[in-house]
Amino acid sequence: MLNFNDKDIAKNKTDLENIIKASEETIKDILSIPNKSYENFMTLYQKANENINRLSNAIFHIDAVANSKETDKLSLEVIELLSNYQNKLTKNQKLNDAFISINKTNLTKTEKKVITNEIKSFKLSGAFLDKKKKTILDDINLQLDKLSHNFSSNIIKSIDKYELKLPNDDYLKELPKSDKILAKTKDGYLFTLLPPSFGAFMRYCSCSDLREELYRANMTKAEENSTIIDKILKLKSQKARLLGFDSYATFSLETKMANSPDEVVEFLLDLSNRSKAKAKEQFKELENFAIDIDGISKLNAWDIAYYSEKLKLHKLSINEELYRPYFEQNIVLNGLFEFLYDMFGIEFKKIDEKLWDEKAEKYDIYEKNKKIATIYFDLESRKNKRGGAWMNDYQSKTKDSLPIAFVVCNFPPSNKQTPSLLRHNDVVTLFHEVGHALHHLLSDIEEPFVSGVNGVAWDVVEFPSQFLENFCYDFETIKKFAINYKTKKQIPKKMIDELINAKNFHSSMAMARQIEFSLFDMLLHKKLYQKDEIQKLLDETREKVSVIIPPRYNKFQNSFDHIFGGGYSAGYYSYKWAEVLSADAFISYKKSVDKKEFMNRYRQTVLSLSGSEDMDRIYYKFLSKKPNPNSLLIQEGII
Numbered sequence: 001m002l003n004f005n006d007k008d009i010a011k012n013k014t015d016l017e018n019i020i021k022a023s024e025e026t027i028k029d030i031l032s033i034p035n036k037s038y039e040n041f042m043t044l045y046q047k048a049n050e051n052i053n054r055l056s057n058a059i060f061h062i063d064a065v066a067n068s069k070e071t072d073k074l075s076l077e078v079i080e081l082l083s084n085y086q087n088k089l090t091k092n093q094k095l096n097d098a099f100i101s102i103n104k105t106n107l108t109k110t111e112k113k114v115i116t117n118e119i120k121s122f123k124l125s126g127a128f129l130d131k132k133k134k135t136i137l138d139d140i141n142l143q144l145d146k147l148s149h150n151f152s153s154n155i156i157k158s159i160d161k162y163e164l165k166l167p168n169d170d171y172l173k174e175l176p177k178s179d180k181i182l183a184k185t186k187d188g189y190l191f192t193l194l195p196p197s198f199g200a201f202m203r204y205c206s207c208s209d210l211r212e213e214l215y216r217a218n219m220t221k222a223e224e225n226s227t228i229i230d231k232i233l234k235l236k237s238q239k240a241r242l243l244g245f246d247s248y249a250t251f252s253l254e255t256k257m258a259n260s261p262d263e264v265v266e267f268l269l270d271l272s273n274r275s276k277a278k279a280k281e282q283f284k285e286l287e288n289f290a291i292d293i294d295g296i297s298k299l300n301a302w303d304i305a306y307y308s309e310k311l312k313l314h315k316l317s318i319n320e321e322l323y324r325p326y327f328e329q330n331i332v333l334n335g336l337f338e339f340l341y342d343m344f345g346i347e348f349k350k351i352d353e354k355l356w357d358e359k360a361e362k363y364d365i366y367e368k369n370k371k372i373a374t375i376y377f378d379l380e381s382r383k384n385k386r387g388g389a390w391m392n393d394y395q396s397k398t399k400d401s402l403p404i405a406f407v408v409c410n411f412p413p414s415n416k417q418t419p420s421l422l423r424h425n426d427v428v429t430l431f432h433e434v435g436h437a438l439h440h441l442l443s444d445i446e447e448p449f450v451s452g453v454n455g456v457a458w459d460v461v462e463f464p465s466q467f468l469e470n471f472c473y474d475f476e477t478i479k480k481f482a483i484n485y486k487t488k489k490q491i492p493k494k495m496i497d498e499l500i501n502a503k504n505f506h507s508s509m510a511m512a513r514q515i516e517f518s519l520f521d522m523l524l525h526k527k528l529y530q531k532d533e534i535q536k537l538l539d540e541t542r543e544k545v546s547v548i549i550p551p552r553y554n555k556f557q558n559s560f561d562h563i564f565g566g567g568y569s570a571g572y573y574s575y576k577w578a579e580v581l582s583a584d585a586f587i588s589y590k591k592s593v594d595k596k597e598f599m600n601r602y603r604q605t606v607l608s609l610s611g612s613e614d615m616d617r618i619y620y621k622f623l624s625k626k627p628n629p630n631s632l633l634i635q636e637g638i639i
Contacts, residue, residue: 013077016055020085023048031094038102038111046114050396050448056082057394061406064386065378066356067156072149079145087138090125110612114449117611124254126243133242140239144232151228152386152565158221160383164191164201164214171207175200176321178418193218194381195388196412202305203320208296215302216553225558230530232564237528249525252570256459257577257615261526264573268519271511271576272545275638279508283547286311286506301550308506316502320423323495327427328485329379329411329420335481336434339471343599344442346372357382359414365441373397373441374404379430380420381410388561389429391436391465396448403452405437419485424499427481428472435468436461442603443610455611458567459574463615464606466575466582470589470635473503504637509547511636516546518573521563525570576632581619584631588623 026048030041059078063071089095099122103115126137166172167188172180179200183189191201191214198218205211233248240251249261258264287299290307299307312318337348344367351362351374359380365373376394381387387410395404409429414420422430439461440452449455471477475496482491520541529537534557542549550556562568585602592598605622606615619627633639 012055012059013074013081016052016059016078016081019051019055020081023052024085024088027089027092027095031092031098036098036102037105038107038115041098041102042111042114046448047398047400050398050401052082052085054395057392061392061394062356064152065360065408067153067384067386072153075149076146079149080142083138083142083145086125087134087141090122090127091131091134093127096122096127110445110447110450113455113612114447117449117455120254124243124251129242137239137242140235140242144235144239147228147232147235148565151222151225151232152561154222154225154228155559155561155565156384156386158223158559159193159387162193162217162221164210164217165189166191166210171205171210174206175204176324178324178412178421179204181418182412182415193221193387194383195410196381199305200412202302203309205306208300208303208306211302211306212300216551219550219554219556220558222558223555225564226555229534229557229564233524233529233534236525236569247526249522249570252525255457256571256574257457258459258573261522261570264522264577265519267577268515268522268573269545271632272515272519274633275508275511275515275636276545276547278638279512279547282506282509289314301548301554304548312502312505316498316505318498318502318505323424323482323491323499324421325484325486326482326491326495327422327424328483329414329422331483331485332422332427332430332481333377333379335483336430338480339477340434340438343596344438344603346442348375371402373402375437375441376404376406377408378406379409379411380413382413385410386561389433391433391440391453393440393453396440396451396454397443397446398448398451399446403441403443405440405452407433407437409433421485424472428469431468431472432465435465438468439464439607439610442607444608445610445612447612450611452610457615458571459577460581460615462575462578463581463585466579467585467602467606470582470586473500475500507636508638511638512545512547514576516542517560518576519545520557521560521568521572522570524563580629580632581615581627583635584627585619585623587631587635 026044030036030044033040056078059071060075063075096119099115099118103112103119107115126134129137165185165188169175169180169189172183172189175183179196180189183191183197183200191197193214198214201214202211205214236248240246240248243251245251245254247261253260253264258267283299286304286307289311290296290299290303293310296303309320312320340346340348347366348363349366351364353362355362355376355378357378360376360378362374362376364371365375378385386408389409390407392406392408393403394406395401397403407430409426411422411426411430412420436453439456443452445451453461475493478496478499479490479493482496483489484491520538523537523541524534535555538557557564562572563570568574589595589598601622605618609618609621616626630639
């Protein structure tokens with residue numbers, strides 16, 4: 001296992017090179033077996049690849065949470081090593097022949113899924129192409145991997161460069177004490193583009209001009225990524241056509257549940273048509289409120305968070321800052337562990353081990369006194385760390401190994417004076433990422449290619465994470481961890497009721513925003529767009545589905561890391577697609593008489609079966625019905 005405190009990161013490249021060589025030897029050996037079976041071929045093939053994934057996953061993890069020139073350099077070198085390795089595999093027709101041969105033997109349902117996935121993967125990786133075209137595809141894949149890495153790295157560097165310094169607190173009177181302590185310097189106050197700092201400033205700074213200054217910096221960051229976007233889109237279009245697809249969108253959906261780009265566009269526009277009127281009402285109400293209290297002439301994009309906070313307090317008596325003492329990070333995390341013990345009978349035991357940062361933590365997970373998994377948490381924001389929140393798998397469950405995962409967030413950092421006090425949205429984020437982790441860690445499948453989150457269609461992989469989010473609005477769950485860190489008193493029921501009642505505050509505006517991102521992503525990959533065409537498409541998409549039209553200098557696309565730096569290209573719609581399942585499942589949970597039986601059924605189907613079957617079949621096993629598309633709109637209070 002990688003030593004996460006090892007400063008000599010250069011040796012990790014050598015270790016990976018050795019593992020790749022060993023894997024290539026293993027593959028050479030098993031290809032020479034005359035009578036290939038699943039047991040003597042696929043088991044060893046998966047193990048060889050899992051060895052590579054384990055180390056490379058750890059290296060990319062360190063690059064994201066402790067970014068430096070050294071990790072940047074190492075990651076690019078590792079990308080090249082992995083690309084060369086994958087290219088050798090796809091050129092090896094004997095491998096594809098072996099998969100096809102084994103597919104004709106007597107297989108279990110899980111083994112069949114592993115094999116059919118590999119056959120499809122080989123097809124999509126160009127195994128059928130001639131030698132010249134394979135070489136072209138190899139080069140495209142390597143360039144794309146490097147460009148995606150550079151896209152993400154540029155965002156981190158851009159965030160770390162920017163600082164807004166204020167000499168006094170003239171415009172910070174509304175800023176909560178905990179945020180003010182974090183921003184205080186010996187010369188005044190300092191704000192950055194790191195999520196906790198940026199979010200607090202946009203909510204509570206009373207000066208619109210200063211809010212715009214920070215907003216502009218955020219929406220124009222990583223300007224150099226505009227050139228990278230052109231290159232990525234061009235290469236993805238070339239790749240799709242080389243493989244016989246009319247667009248990258250069509251290529252992307254080959255491994256998803258949705259059947260076509262048009263089906264996705266229709267799904268998104270239907271959501272927009274059914275929710276936009278209410279989103280407009282919510283925006284108009286906010287605008288009128290801002291005009292009434294401050295006499296502004298126009299509600300700008302940088303004013304939304306500030307006046308939303310005020311309207312929520314005025315209309316719903318919800319002051320998020322009053323909740324933060326009840327959401328101290330460690331208490332919330334332990335309360336989450338208690339909830340998961342009640343639901344699944346699993347226990348989290350902290351392991352004292354030096355990691356990449358002093359605030360990162362490691363836990364082993366036990367069930368009936370038996371260790372079943374390991375999870376790492378890195379929850380606080382800091383420099384040299386990628387923004388946002390995510391779950392990454394490190395190791396899958398096999399006959400010889402237990403699953404391991406990372407959960408990473410960017411919550412307000414703690415210091416000697418103030419603990420990390422979360423907003424309720426932060427609590428929701430934590431539950432979301434742990435929902436992903438459970439999907440990986442509670443798998444009962446021992447074939448690594450379809451264990452945990454592996455082999456799960458991309459547009460339904462968000463289902464378990466979104467399902468767990470819902471419990472952040474469940475009274476019985478919240479009271480387990482909503483405890484004042486100073487007084488040790490549980491949050492009053494009235495405050496929880498108010499929180500639940502406020503769940504759908506501006507939900508239609510939030511829906512419009514997610515539809516904007518999703519539709520832009522899908523349309524962007526339906527044909528090749530370059531340079532100014534990209535901004536024009538984004539503007540047209542906003543005109544069609546958005547209620548908040550940002551200023552022209554807004555270059556959101558330059559930091560759209562999900563689709564240009566991550567794996568969501570022509571797949572960002574997945575959040576809404578999967579949310580239909582999660583909303584339908586949670587409505588069923590609320591109606592169920594025996595809640596523990598319901599969650600046990602959820603574990604034995606959705607979590608346990610992982611990627612071994614298609615999610616539509618797993619969902620039917622779980623609830624004996626198909627998901628109701630109206631459930632999402634019902635849960636969001638739109639219908």
